[in-house]
Amino acid sequence: MLRLLAGPPLNVIARYAASALIVSLTALLRYSLEGTLHNFPILLFYPAVFLCALVFDRGSGFFATILSAFLAAYLFIEPRFSLRIGGENAIAVGIFILIGFTMAATTEMLRRTIARLDESERTKALVLQELAHRTKNDxxxxxxxxxxxxRAASxxxxxxxxxxxxxxxxxxxxAQERLRGDGxxxxxxxxxxxxxxCQGLGDLLRDVRPIAVRVTCDPIEVPSSVAIHVGLIVNELVTNSLKYAYPGERGGIVTVVVARAGAKMTVTVTDDGAGCPEGAEPGLGSKLVRLLAKQMGGSVQHEAVDKGFCTHVTLGDPGL
Structure with missing residues (x-):
């Protein structure tokens, strides 16, 4: 419906011809319902006028109002097949014309407002796209x-x-590469x-050690700031598994699961490697994961599994 209001109009002849067709079909419908609507000669023409103003423009609404008033007065108001109307019928036709013109003018104002909003949204999307492009380049x-x-560091x-x-x-x-504009x-x-x-992280070791990174993620769209938080958490956890879970030439599988849990989101990274040594001090990556989770009202839990190690991150405010 909004696209109809904001869309480009047809040429004048097409608009007026279509309006005449809509009003004529309404008159035929009114004629077929004569027994039911005998005391309401103008009633069905109100939606016809509104439809013409909505789909086309204000001028079409005005034209539909005049044509509807003429057909109603000529075909359905006594004396029929004559334009000699007076008294209450004349007042009713006058009120109909006034309301029809008002509907057409109001709809035109609404159309222009929506057109400006549509243009504003397109401009915002272009600005956002340009900003994302420049940020990515930087x-x-x-x-x-x-x-x-x-490379230069000794x-x-x-x-x-x-x-x-x-x-x-x-x-x-x-994250900036995949940014898409919206409201x-x-x-x-x-x-x-x-x-x-994760594919990029796995490619780093493709020709070095047989370690695969498998991802399962629910179809979720989140704000770019949330995506960056989740991406950093996954990056740190997967990197830690690749660095420490598989000593020597050992291979294995690192599994990443990102899921929606009601209003929350969970990130689980599991490896089938050597596990975490007892008493190991948390490094910068682990501290960063806890900080990111805390910023989003979440928590981090570590647990040893039968083969390997599992980190479970719950995010309390993911913007879902």
């Missing part, structure tokens, strides 16, 4: 600079820290985003 430049610093620990920082920058960049400022298809993210 993040790509930052990522390239970090990579150069990592200390392995520094190089590893820079690589981890670069991975986090890329998580944000990938809420931009949403991301979380399933597509997480699958692409």
């Amino acid at each position: 993040l790509t430049i930052i990522s390239s600079a970090i990579q150069l610093q990592s 200390n392995p620990e520094v190089s590893e820290a820079l690589d981890a920082a670069n991975a986090r920058v890329l998580v944000v960049a990938r 809420d400022g931009g949403h991301v298809d979380l399933a597509e985003y997480i699958e692409t993210l």
